[in-house]
Amino acid sequence: MADHQEATLTLPSEPASVPTARRYVAEVLTGWGLDDAADFADAIRLIVSELATNAVLHTLGQSPTFTVDVRLEREERLHIGVTDSHPRRPRRLPAAVQQDNGRGMVIIRVLAAEAGGRLSVTPTADGGKTVWITVPWTVAHVASH
Numbered sequence: 001m002a003d004h005q006e007a008t009l010t011l012p013s014e015p016a017s018v019p020t021a022r023r024y025v026a027e028v029l030t031g032w033g034l035d036d037a038a039d040f041a042d043a044i045r046l047i048v049s050e051l052a053t054n055a056v057l058h059t060l061g062q063s064p065t066f067t068v069d070v071r072l073e074r075e076e077r078l079h080i081g082v083t084d085s086h087p088r089r090p091r092r093l094p095a096a097v098q099q100d101n102g103r104g105m106v107i108i109r110v111l112a113a114e115a116g117g118r119l120s121v122t123p124t125a126d127g128g129k130t131v132w133i134t135v136p137w138t139v140a141h142v143a144s145h
Helices: 017-031 039-057 104-114
Strands: 004-012 065-073 077-084 118-123 129-136
Touching: 004 017, 017 039, 017 065, 017 077, 039 065, 039 077, 039 104, 039 129, 104 118, 104 129
Parallel strands: none
Antiparallel strands: 004 065, 065 077, 077 129, 118 129
16 A cells, blocks of 8 residues: 555535535545544544535535545554634533534534544634544554455
């Protein structure tokens, strides 16, 4: 495998794009050797769903598209980022009992941490942002051939 692998997909900022983003990342990672049945694969699918949903719902129609980037460095670190053109950074909302949404960032942070990783947000040159998760790519997650 190469020292660095990368895949990118840009989608319209609409709810129907969320499952497309999730499937795309799952297919890329399976192609890179991830065991699709592993708990780690389930966690990644949920993280991508939450990141893509945030890019669609919380950009207030100001980001016509969002981009999903998947990078694997030296078979050691997996980076998944979702970029939109809205400048507002994600916020943690109070976990009110009646609240139907606002827990996505908490879910993402917990899943990334459980996998030994972290979440970060970086600004883009055009005034938007990319929300990244970075997690170790361990042999335990890779299918045996």
